[in-house]
Amino acid sequence: MYTPHTPADIEAMLAAIGVASLDDLVRVPDALALRAPVEVTPQLSEIEIADRFRGFAERTTAPHYTSFLGAGAYRHYIPPVVGALAMRGEFLTSYTPYQAEVSQGYLQAIYEWQTYIALLTGLDVANASVYDGATALAEGVIMAVNATGRKAVLVSAAVHPNYRAVLRTYADGLDLTVDELPYASDGRTDLGSLDAALADQRYAAVVVQSPNVFGAIDALPAGVAAKIKTTKTVVIGVVAEAMSLAALATPSSWGVEICVGEGQSFGNAIAYGGPHVGFIAATSEHLRRIPGRLVGKSVDVEGRPAYVLTLQAREQHIRREKATSNICTNQAHCALCATIYLAAMGKTGLRDCAALNVARTQELRERVTALDGFSARFDAPTFNEFALRVPGRAAGVLAALEARQILGGLDLGRFYPELDDCILMTATELTSSADIDRLVTALSEIPARAAARV
């Protein structure tokens, strides 16, 4: 498939090369020759391929359920204009814009993405994207390690558990110590032990997430960031739900110097977890430690404005083992989708979207906590998700909901054993009152059975 060669072409080309056959052209030493042809799927026509994927789709019931899942991957409305533009072949089939003269369009789009992320976070600069929110956190921590020369990091326990797990994977490679700050009874990070922890100046960074994994708005209170900085420790802020940036106080305004996060909510499908798009924004003081691609604006030989990949001396293809990161590929096309989404939604659309997320979540919270035996686990204000305490184990309630074709949310006990009676429930602008009605009806039917602790 997809090879245009006729038998006559092959013959003529082999003759030009001076080789008798294709097999001669690719011959390997006998020791490396295949003993039998590789065994893999038979070749299928496009009709058969579509049939097979229809079969996979039929085995995928989750999207047909009423869903209150979020926890780092969010269901938002994507205007059709995003796909229509992003799927243009020039964008889709280009590569990293090394040849700037023929890549001005994509370079400008990435420059616009960098601008949007800087404006949304309130920080000076942003890079061209990284793999996702969790790897953005790992790379942000490496920036802080390089800035301070310290080999430990202090992370809030209310940072998304998957992000912390990825950070631990990277930390094993770099021999970094990861310590945790506990969460408080209101669902925010407990800062009570912070002063003591910072006393011996061993941490490269303090990491907090807002909204955090319990949905709680967890911006550092006034003065705390300044106190952290007096110990030459970097303040890293994590944003797992980029939509919150349209509503909440900017990370920069509460003292974040390196903001890392996940931009999937801006025009990218959930797609069972990827590809999504990580971002890193920072104060200009950290500019030369930023990993990955950066697009800059310059001029061409005739003085016309022109865009180009810049500050490449940080990168692996120049610095090799001394690079700021090994990142080569980023998530340019996902960042492009986000940029188109942000342009189309505009300030007004984003504000509306963020407000609808908060409003629907508050409606959901009021409705379910009005039920006997259900309550909000934490009382800090939230953006679009919150922890619901249920009678009995969350796993039992979720299973009962699943039997009614409802995905009730994330079982927090999976990551926090002490919260095994809590569900992280999410509502977005796509959550309807009818969805909430269904959930409430289902919950009112099941507590008696689910309440039995397994």
Next chain:
Amino acid sequence: MGQEGRANRYLPRGPQLDTLLPAETLRDDLPLPDNSELDVVRHFTRLSQKTFGIDTAFYPLGSCTMKYNPRINDAMANVPALRDAHPFAPDAAAQGPLAVMWELERALASLFGMAAFSLNPAAGAHAELAALLIAKAYFKKIGQPQRNVVIVPDTAHGTNPASAAMVGFKVVSLKSDAQGRVDPDEMRKVAGPDTAVCMMTNPNTLGLFESRIHEVADVVHEAGGLMYYDGANANALMGNTRPGDMGFDLMHLNLHKTFTIPHGGGGAGAGPVGVAAHLIPFLPTPVVRAFDAEGTAVDASGWRDSGEFTFALDFDRPDSIGPMRSFWSNFAHMVRALAYTYANGGEGLTNVSKLAVLNANYIRVNITDVVDIPYPEINRHEFVASAQSLKRETGVRALDIGKALLDRGYHAPTVYFPLIVPECLMIEPTETESKETLDAFIAAFREIVATARANPEAVLATPINTAVGRIDETRAARQPDLRWHP
């Protein structure tokens, strides 16, 4: 530019935020424009027209495997149930995605001779990092944590040493021999009790097949080290010979190269990591497990159809290096790669690599009389040429040939890589280009060299037919302007 009040009505109006949340939690201003949808469409359409893709014209960017991206792949990735599935959905409600991942893993394992693959890493360099973390965990487990050296040939991709550094390994560079290959005797001099991993690609970045790779592997294994296969060049050998049979213990693939996932302007990519049987326990989490009708775990080898099995994500793997990213894989790309595998089957994929090699050799023999070919022999899917003589005689460099090609409607080859060839041009046509396209490219290339000899200034002045001319990169780096300011 956008004006406030020019908003599109995608959503119902939202309530005032300050009626919902305490004022101190809210931002004061959101300094973004409101644009009409038509303005957005025209803006991004214009930007696309100033962007060169495979869809535009021939893109012989060496080592990047810029082959045609079949549209059926995207159509399958957009099947609503697959596009909208949530990664935290219960396994029972997400059997489709799990089956896709498992089938693709089986296909890759069979094609490349590995015991197992993980689709977790997000890109090639990310998979290199995963593989080196696996090696580090393995040596710790078997009580040899002192192994901290990674051996990398001087033809290696820059990501290899950069990934090694992220795992705390020391990098030792190995010089290629006069034939551009790794000599097992040279390897014997550097491999020892501190060797953790030798990272190699085959064919190497000169496009040459490392025909003594199994001897090199023996040397590394005798020293107690692991062999890592950088799959960036896997398009050259798919179905003809397998890294597993060459003695590699670990490998990655760039699905965006070999398996036709669109490069998308530099991502998202996808970089599965493959391992030999003894390294399976260290794979990233989660791992997709298959179960038969009786609920018994299936440990398949080779290709298997997913239809008869049920699947579950396994997070409980005590020796695992842990997860590499937020969720399980760049799943939409796994759909694309599996669609491509179906479209070809084993025989088709074997043919792909043969024709990729044919196309590359065809270009080489047709320009060998006008530029230097440092390794004049049968190459694989790519080859390197050098503009060293041309530069000496005319002042025209590899970079200038690349710019002149842009003017003639072609993308430039990769230039100045690998580092061991001066004035290097690395050309990879891929199998999806026709003889006519190659002939036209060859003619353009020869015409540029002829122009360089007759009138070098005409080549040095290129490009002139592009949206902008050569760009002041020094200014971009010295006075960084990385965003627009309101």
